Each structure stands twice: as structure tokens, then as C-alpha cells.
Amino acid sequence: LAKTTQPISMDSYEGQEVNITCSHNNIATNDYITWYQQFPSQGPRFIIQGYKTKVTNEVASLFIPADRKSSTLSLPRVSLSDTAVYYCLVGDPISSGSARQLTFGSGTQLTVLP
């Protein structure tokens, strides 16, 4: 399982764009990169997933360079409610009956200030 490294914490202000970078130097060919968001005392919530280049959905963008050894989650115009822990995970999402063990690191605590 590919190990990931993220900053422990980040601070931002409301309305700013936030970029959280994750390193995954030993990512495998079949691995996808997935980001989850977690609020205190709640289960993690899927944000976005990608394999290469750029993926965008209604809440975030995910940038993955050609070597795929890192990825950057971009949150546009954050608000106070975006204060949460963000986890970067690497793994093969297509399990077809085999265990899909996700390895969560310690995540990045994002604090959005007014």
C-alpha cells in the first residue's frame, strides 16, 4: 500500500483558495488518488478521486502531475464550514471482491479563519 505524506495543519481565511499537497512516491500503476473530508465525530466523506492530470467536481479540483508522485487538492473560496481534516489516500478502487484496504494517514487539519 502506498504511503502518503501531507502537512499536519494549514490555516486559511474565508474566501481564499486552499491547496493541500500530498506526496505518494511509491504509487502503483493501478492506484487512484482519493481525498476524504472529516468533521469531528463524523465519518469521512468522499471529496474527489483521480488518476492523472486534472479532475474537477462541484466542490474541489484535484491536480496530478505526470509522474503521479504527488497530488494537490484545491478548494476554491473556502468558508468557515470547510474547517475539517482532509485525508489523501492512494489505492486501487476496483476490488471486484478482493479487499480494498484504504490506508489513511494522519491527514491535514485545515482551519478557516474569518
Added chain:
Amino acid sequence: ETGVTQSPTHLIKTRGQQVTLRCSSQSGHNTVSWYQQALGQGPQFIFQYYREEENGRGNFPPRFSGLQFPNYSSELNVNALELDDSALYLCASSLDGGSAGELFFGEGSRLTVL
């Protein structure tokens, strides 16, 4: 809301006791995985059940066991509780082979061992 429900939400046990936690997966999902999240840490994979069979296990001792029922709901059982078992226990459901690889987490069961 993910459609994954867990019970109980909170419980207190004493060392040496046994506990059973329950999870109802999202409708149509045939795979359930369980995670342990200690305070300040990321979730750690315990095991996964696919169509009533355990098909993957993390680094947890045998006193952590589980079941998946024909309706795909699941139980996590922990015997001989230890103080370090105090944690948030998260259940996640998914449809194996799904296109997005997204896991849907419940809100968790907070276990305190005294």
C-alpha cells in the same frame, strides 16, 4: 447523509468485557468495511466483508471479529476489551466494482473502555 447507519452511537464498557457494534449498509451495497479511529489519528482498517465473507483484514488481533448478514448489514465484535480499544469505530459500505471507488461512511460508534 450517506445512508449508512451505525448503532449504538456511544457506549461505555469496562476492561475485559465484550462489545457488539452494528452497521446497516447503504441500499444496494454488498461490501462493508470497518475502521478504528483513535483520537487524533486517521482511521485504521480492521477488516472487510464482501457477500458475507471476510475478504481482507488489517493488523488487528483475532479478538476483533465480524459478521455480514444476507441483507449485507454487519456486526463488529470485540472480546476482552482493553483500554486502548477506546476509539470511534467506523463502518463504510460500497458497491464492489463500482465506478467511483467511493466508500460511504457512517457516523461511527464511540466506544469508551474504562
